[in-house]
Amino acid sequence: MKKIQMTTPIVEMDGDEMTRILWKMIKDELILPFVDLKSEYYDLGLPNRDKTNDQVTIDSARAAVKYGVAVKCATITPNAQRMDEYHLHKMWKSPNGTIRSIMDGTVFRAPITIPSIHPIVKNWEKPITIARHAYGDVYKSVEIRAEEAGTAKLVFEGKSGKTQEVKIHDFDGPGVIQGMHNTDKSIRSFAHSCFKFAVDTKQDLWFATKDTISKTYDARFRQIFQEVYDKEYKEQFEQLGITYFYTLIDDAVARVMRSKGGFIWACKNYDGDVMSDMLSTAFGSLAMMTSVLVSPEGKYEYEAAHGTVTRHYYRYLKGEETSTNPMATIFAWSGALRKRGEMDGIPELQHFGDALEAACFDTLNEGIATKDLVHLMEGVEAKQVNSADFIAAIRERLEKRLKA
Incomplete structure (x- = not known):
């Protein structure tokens, strides 16, 4: 099978712990056999961030702006325990926060859904997309x-x-x-990204903060969103029959739980971080959520929404078998390659991204799954496999699709 050729590199940001192990497995089994991968590689593993005084994180974000498409592995944001464990020179800030600050975009996160796994909230019929502001607040505090x-x-x-x-x-x-701080410029970019995404996907947009308590900080978010909506998007929303409304974050949580889904929920940085984890778990698993950072200029960074799966990594180091779900990381790769193909006019690369995701669904729909999903699956005879066997099963189905 002739490998798919690329013209422009994607920016590859490697990460930490178990997700770093999965990263290599995914590349070796699901990407490199089929794509002549062109990537500009950055090692964002914690030891290298410490060694470079975190300059590698800054360089990777600037490269993402330069090339327009990046794919990122999960990384450690160190605390006091990690300082001791990794003998760090400094308690480095969140690499995601640094990258988001430089790219100044919005993170859109949506669950990966399959027929055999039903949401914990029984009335949710459609996926809920979290639009998370990607700059400032506690992440730049x-x-x-x-x-x-x-x-x-x-x-x-x-x-x-x-x-x-x-x-x-x-x-x-x-x-x-x-x-903490934020800027009118970044809030305005956030608003535009959310409204544009709602128009593109023809979904209602909800926005929530706590301006009754934060009468200046959160209130500024509400004011800018309303200004941008009234001036530039109200007519488009009305023509499409979709709705924008603002509500308090606590009211939004109650409304979300009672809803049928199928809308975009825009949140400030920390709220979006927490609520996306809640939604992904309610829809199935933390490893079953896509995440893409979109800058106002149309630059994209794809990543997994979950952490580095530390507990499984410690077991891996002991030589024990793990059944870690790689779906979100695979979808980061498929999304980045598809976007690269779209931007460079390479339909074969776009098709490969679609085929890779379809092969993942083929595998899960046949009941082949990792430990976190097996007990959630209904209507199929679920079989638990380890991470390597799960990826091998995806490759087998990917090869079939590419040959069809």
Whole structure:
């Protein structure tokens, strides 16, 4: 079988732990035998990020902007325990946060659904897509550990010389302080991305924050969304018969649980992080969710929405067999290759992305699945296999589809 040729590289961002192991397996079994892969490789594994003072993360994000398509493996965001485990020089920030800040886009996450797995929420009939703001908030926050009593203040020094100052808190003992920010520019880009995606997919758009409590920060999100909608998208929404509405985040959660699905739920950065995990689990598994970062200029970064599967990695290091679900990582590759084919005018590459996803569905629909899915499947005789055998089963079905 002649390999599919590429013209422009995709940016390949390798990662950590069990997902790094799966990354290589997916490339070796499902990509390289069929595609003459052109990629610009960046090792975002935690040891290399530490070695390069995290410059590798910045370089990879800039490359994604340059080439327009990237695919990313799951990575560790270190905490105190990881500092000790990896002997780090610094507690590096989330690589996803760094990449999202540089690309300044929106993360769209949607569950991968199959007929044999029904959502835990019984009235959900269609997938729910999370649109997650990809800049700022807690992911770009700064923090102080106050070791004694004192006063914390929030100060803004304007270029004009004007200064704004508010007291945060009078501490009578030790505590912690956090400062977050966002920009009108990024919020506006977020709004445009959400409205454009809703128009493209002909889905209702919900947006939720907590502006009753955060009367300046969250309220600014609401104001900008309404301005952008009224000025540029209201007429298109009405013509398509789709709806945009704003509500409080707690009301949105209640509405989502009672809904039938089939809409886009736009969330601020942290809310989108948490709610996408909730939705993916409710629809089946954390490993059954697609995730793509889309910049305002139309640059794309595909990734898995889940973490590095640490528990399975420790078992792997002991030589024990694991049954880790690679679906989200496979779909990151298929999405990136399909988008590369679309942007470069290579229909064979687009077809390959479609065929790879179809082969995954063929495998699952025959009941061949990893441990996390077996107990969820209904109407098929489910058989648990390890990760290597699952990927091998996908390859067998992929070869059939490509030869058809």
